[in-house]
Amino acid sequence: MTPLEELRHSGSHILATALLRLFPDAKLDIGPPTDTGFYYDVDLDHKLTAEDLLRIEAEMKKVVDENQPFVRKEASRQEASDIIRSRGQERYKLGRLADIPEEEKISFYQNGEFMDLCAGTHVRYTSKLKAFKLLSIAGAYHRGDEKNKQLQRIYGTAFPTKEELARYLDQVEQAKQRDHRKVGKDLRLFVIDEDVGQGLILWTPAGSIIRQELQNFISEELRKQGYSQVFTPHIGKLELYKISGHFPYYKESQFTPIVENESLARILGEGCSCADMVARLDAVSARLAGQINERTGRETVTADRIKPDEQLLDGFMLKPMNCPHHIKIFASQPHSYRDLPVRLAEFGTVYRWEQSGELNGMTRVRGFTQDDAHLFCTEDQVAQELLGCLSLVNTVLTTLGMNDYRVRVGLRDPDSNKYTGLKENWDKAEAACREAAKTLGVAFKEEPGEAAFYGPKIDFVVQDVIGREWQLGTVQVDYNLPIRFDLTYSGADNQPHRPVMIHRAPFGSMERFCGVLIEHFGGDFPVWLSPEQVRLVPVSEKTLDYARELLGALKAAGVRAAIDEHNDKLGAKIRRSEVEKVPYALILGPKEAESRSVSIRSRAKGDEGSAPFEQFLPRLSQEIRSRALSEKRKQP
């Protein structure tokens, strides 16, 4: 344990000490340190309130002042069990005791009257906890399993000094100012309307400009890399998703199917309730999943194996992924090995049923647009194509200055049967991902259980302002869908061969990416992305005509500009431009009008002095065209 973890871990023991003084009935579970502090999970009938938190914190202060030593005591398994029982903590602690492997030593740590089963280590005295704060109460399932009882989790944090604690709390406060939900509202980038629905993003004009610029950017890169652009509809027949496997494997995450009118009339005629309908859909998917699982590793299900009697209901599904549609475009004509790779790209909108408690601004939504593409290639081409995809992701992130990401290679969970396809192919695909990730030149972590149901993937993961991780770009190797859809191409030997598919989305979804991007820039977008690039600020009405003339010139040059026509003093107009995060304000007074110049005020540098408009415009155009990153904002 690092010294900081030790301090925080001791914090959680002190928390428990104080808690038991105030609530002797509390049953303790576990209290580990975290990246940012510590918590303790407790089972307590009394619902803890914010006021309780203050009382507990005050009691913790007393424990600290009592300067209790932390003392380690080793015990045999039987002794340990006795200690736990004698303290009335058997409800969870006995289970935790049972988790300790046979060969490991069992230890307790005691401070004052409190004693806890604990491997350690701890600071020497409670007085070491000089700077701490309890932060919040939340529900947390015992052992992280939603089938178990939900306990109350008390979060807190601790630092070696009061200054560091204050700095941390200040940082958290600063971060909240960058929250994309706040900035998005302030700058009017997007809205979510409860009548439209939770998790459904409405892109306002300003936000749409950012999205459009990003899409233009990525489209340019796709043209360079030989992609073809396609368009497909937002729904597909249930049949399609039975073949793809989404229907059985992905059921929990999908919107309820749109049942065809005739089908609906038929089952309603049979007296089916809504519940019956759902049950029937469940029966179909359960049967399909069962059939597929039996065959995993030996046989596979292809289109012709779906039996007619399994089509109990006809209807459509809102597409949860774009791949089946793209596959059908690929399959619509015969392919030669000479055609490959075929790369089909689409900004494709998909819909997924996320639990209401999981929705979050733009980063976790129910409808989103992926910058998606599917590559159909020969097995020999997989490595090369993977590199191309990773280089694309790299270009994207570099251009936006987003260097703060981690790479995750998502592999199968060895204990799960939620995957489709042959073991050999999974092995090949996982090896390909691993190899490709190595070429990135950045550290990556292999994580079992993070694969898609059809194949392993390489994900790019970033953190939001409050430290939550979000997956953005993703590249996935897939040997399975080509089999399920019986895709083939003619090889040099004039025999049919199975292509390999690569799924990839450098941004992941436009919604999530923009959410993270808003936080990344704190709303101070580079000029090429800024909804308003130049604010024309006449010093008074007297120079309004000059401003209008320049507005025309800027618009003709493709620059997004606007005039501040408010009847305010200059300072107020400057302030408005700053608050609205416009990268350039051009101050236009009589001097400027006279000399055909502009007084430039940039978000980054403040007052830059005057320059002829004829010099400013090319400089601006170049900055936009090159998609330059802006210098950091000058603090007022």
Add this chain to the structure above:
RNA sequence: GCCGGCUUAGCUCAGUGGUAGAGCAUCGGUUUUGUAAACCGAGGGUCGUCGGUUCGACCCCGACAGCCGGCUCCA
């Protein structure tokens, strides 16, 4: 979905069992302004929705919806 908290004007937020207030924004006027907030005035809310308690509810109780923080989930 689960636990807890929250919901008052476009935004940020006060407020009391006797049907509401500030700042900013908006609109009108005065001012004609030189690098982060000129001045005066006006309009704007069935206090999230629906029920209940009460002579009377924005306030107390309940349900629902939405939001926020966690947990679970994220193929």
